[in-house]
Amino acid sequence: MIEHDPVEHLIGLLAKLPGLGRRSARRAVLRMLMQPEQAMLPLAAALRDAAAAVRRCRLCGNLDARDPCGICRDPNRDHGVICVVEGVAELWALERAHAHRGLYHVLGGTLSALGGIGPEDLAVQPLLARIAEGGVEEVILALPATVDGATTAHYLTDRLKPAGVPVTRLAQGVPMGGALDVLDEGTLAAALKARRAV
Secondary structure, eight states: OOOHHHHHHHHHHHHTSSSSHHHHHHHHHHHHHHHHIIIIIIHHHHHHHHHHHOOOOOTTOOOOOOOOOHHHHOTTTTEEEEEESSSSHHHHHHHHHTOOOEEEEEOOSSTTTTTOOOGGTTTHHHHHHHHHTTTOOOOEEEEOOOHHHHHHHHHHHHHHGGTOOOOOOBBBBOOOOOGGGGGGGHHHHHHTTEEEEE
C-alpha cells in the first residue's frame, strides 16, 4: 500500500490554481511549512471560512458573503445601469479599475457553438427579468473581444431590443482575444468611458 504524502498532496492541489505551476506551488508550500502557525494555519482557517460563507448573489451572480452582495446593496451606486460581464473575474477587474459605479450582471460564460454553450446555459433569463422590473436606463455589454463575446453581444442586443433599454458596448481598446481580468485598470477605465451604442 502506497503511503499518502501530505506535502506532495498539498503541492498538487496548489499547482492546479491559475497562475501557479508545480514549481511555484512547491515554493509556496515550503514557505508555509517553515512557519505553519503564521502562514499555514491562518490560511487553512480563511479557506474554511470562505468555503462556508461565500455564495453567489441572487441578483447579479457576484461572489460575496452577503446575499444580495455588497455592490447590489450599495445605495450610492447607480441602479439604473447594469454592466453585463462574462464572469466574476471580469466584475472584480472592473471594480479594481473604479470605472463603473452601477450594478453588474454575471452571465456565467459566453455563447460558444464549439463549446456547446447555448443561451440556456447562461444567466440570460435573470437579466431579462431584472430589466422587466423597470428602472434600468442602460445595459453595458462588457464582454470579451472574441468571436464568442461578439456572438453573445449580438444575441443579447436582439433579446434586449423589445425592452427599449439602450444597450452600449465597451469601446475598442480592449484587444481582440483579450480577457478583461488581465487588462490594466487604465485600459479598462478608458474602454468603459468610451463605450458606444450597439
